[in-house]
Amino acid sequence: MMTNTTNGDLLLKNINAQAPFPISFADLEKAVAEKIDAGPYGYVRSGAGGEQTLRNNRAAFEKYSIIPRFLNNVANIDTTIELFGKTYPTPLLFAPVGMNKMAHEDGELAVVRAANHLEIPYIQSTVSSYALEDVAQAAPNATKWFQLYWSTNEEIAYSMVARAEAAGFEAIVLTVDTVMLGWREEDVRNQFSPLKLGYARGNYVNDPVFMASLPDNSFESYVQGVLQNVFHPTLNWENVRELKRHTKLPILLKGILHPEDAQLAVDNGIDGIIVSNHGGRQLDGVIGSLDALPAIVEVVDGQVPVILDSGVYRGMDALKALALGADAVAIGRPFVYGLALDGQQGVEKVMTNLYDELKVSIALAGATSVKDLRNVTLVKNNGVDDI
Ligand SMILES: Cc1cc2nc3c(=O)[nH]c(=O)nc-3n(C[C@H](O)[C@H](O)[C@H](O)COP(=O)(O)O)c2cc1C
Numbered sequence: 001m002m003t004n005t006t007n008g009d010l011l012l013k014n015i016n017a018q019a020p021f022p023i024s025f026a027d028l029e030k031a032v033a034e035k036i037d038a039g040p041y042g043y044v045r046s047g048a049g050g051e052q053t054l055r056n057n058r059a060a061f062e063k064y065s066i067i068p069r070f071l072n073n074v075a076n077i078d079t080t081i082e083l084f085g086k087t088y089p090t091p092l093l094f095a096p097v098g099m100n101k102m103a104h105e106d107g108e109l110a111v112v113r114a115a116n117h118l119e120i121p122y123i124q125s126t127v128s129s130y131a132l133e134d135v136a137q138a139a140p141n142a143t144k145w146f147q148l149y150w151s152t153n154e155e156i157a158y159s160m161v162a163r164a165e166a167a168g169f170e171a172i173v174l175t176v177d178t179v180m181l182g183w184r185e186e187d188v189r190n191q192f193s194p195l196k197l198g199y200a201r202g203n204y205v206n207d208p209v210f211m212a213s214l215p216d217n218s219f220e221s222y223v224q225g226v227l228q229n230v231f232h233p234t235l236n237w238e239n240v241r242e243l244k245r246h247t248k249l250p251i252l253l254k255g256i257l258h259p260e261d262a263q264l265a266v267d268n269g270i271d272g273i274i275v276s277n278h279g280g281r282q283l284d285g286v287i288g289s290l291d292a293l294p295a296i297v298e299v300v301d302g303q304v305p306v307i308l309d310s311g312v313y314r315g316m317d318a319l320k321a322l323a324l325g326a327d328a329v330a331i332g333r334p335f336v337y338g339l340a341l342d343g344q345q346g347v348e349k350v351m352t353n354l355y356d357e358l359k360v361s362i363a364l365a366g367a368t369s370v371k372d373l374r375n376v377t378l379v380k381n382n383g384v385d386d387i
């Protein structure tokens with residue numbers, strides 16, 4: 001989308017807002033901590049183990065600085081991107097986040113409506129509160145991708161993929177970093193398990209293959225069935241090749257951090273890569289996802305799109321990831337906080353603020369488009385490394 005930056009309204013509309021809405025990630029987090037219970041809040045906020053990965057994500061963004069260029073006429077900037085042959089007005093995506101009823105009764109329905117309104121691709125989780133068919137019906141025109149958690153019983157995985165195809169989802173995102181749940185101490189502290197509380201029901205109770213696999217229709221059998229299937233430590237490249245044979249949709253792998261895995265993904269005919277450490281929620285002590293990006297961009301070399309998530313909390317973070325070669329960025333916790341605070345409207349506010357800051361930042365860096373950001377000069381550690 002060509003955006004005119006001369007109207008000066010981007011910040012004033014927030015300053016003049018009737019009901020002030022938190023704008024920074026820290027303020028969003030604080031407001032949500034005051035609004036929802038400690039269990040769900042801790043579940044969303046926390047990282048695995050000692051939260052080193054969570055800190056590494058932020059540290060990676062904080063390490064980079066821009067050396068801007070001026071006198072470049074930045075009155076019109078183009079924030080459009082293209083993915084799998086479709087054009088989108090912003091380089092943002094909704095990362096797949098499960099169990100949205102933890103944040104708001106409208107859950108994924110509110111988020112996909114926001115995605116539709118803002119023309120931002122929506123990635124629905126396997127462990128969503130609402131079924132993928134209901135999400136599709138809530139926003140038939142939104143671009144929707146389906147995030148697949150492999151199932152121990154692979155027929156369940158294929159059944160969900162077939163349902164997603166039938167419901168108009170346009171890509172499959174196979175998450176590879178969650179073959180079992182990370183070591184999450186905050187949830188132990190709070191004795192909180194959303195899976196056991198039934199928040200992940202949507203796609204499972206509506207799946208004929210899953211339901212036929214249960215001994216009976218009790219809630220306990222359902223919970224046991226999900227736990228047995230959603231964690232799938234045997235996942236391997238042969239499964240990826242099989243999945244490819246089961247769908248015509250493009251397949252992305254989410255959670256790639258090593259350039260050799262990125263190379264294997266391309267060699268196996270994968271259509272896109274999401275560089276991610278799951279927002280620091282899986283393995284602790286992992287490289288910040290932004291720090292993993294450059295080596296992956298190098299081996300992928302434009303053959304397939306590279307999307308980044310984990311720690312993108314403001315427009316300037318998105319700018320840095322795009323400047324380092326990401327084709328788009330996906331947003332996780334910030335939209336969940338918007339959802340918790342004000343449903344669909346809250347999601348729209350959070351994503352709009354992120355986008356508005358990105359627009360201002362592209363212009364102030366002296367660039368005129370997302371592609372042009374690749375030419376922006378970035379330095380690490382304030383440029384003092386070589387001194
Ligand atoms: C509450 C919560 C639930 C999540 N559920 C899923 C999921 O079901 N599938 C998945 O692939 N990633 C899931 N993620 C990870 C996100 O897709 C994304 O990788 C991560 O949130 C990005 O980091 P950020 O929160 O720092 O933006 C979840 C993240 C959160 C915070």
Ligand SMILES: O=C(O)C(=O)c1ccccc1
Nearest residue numbers: 098127178195230278281
């Ligand atoms: O909480 C998560 O990050 C997540 O991805 C997940 C994975 C499996 C079951 C429930 C949630």
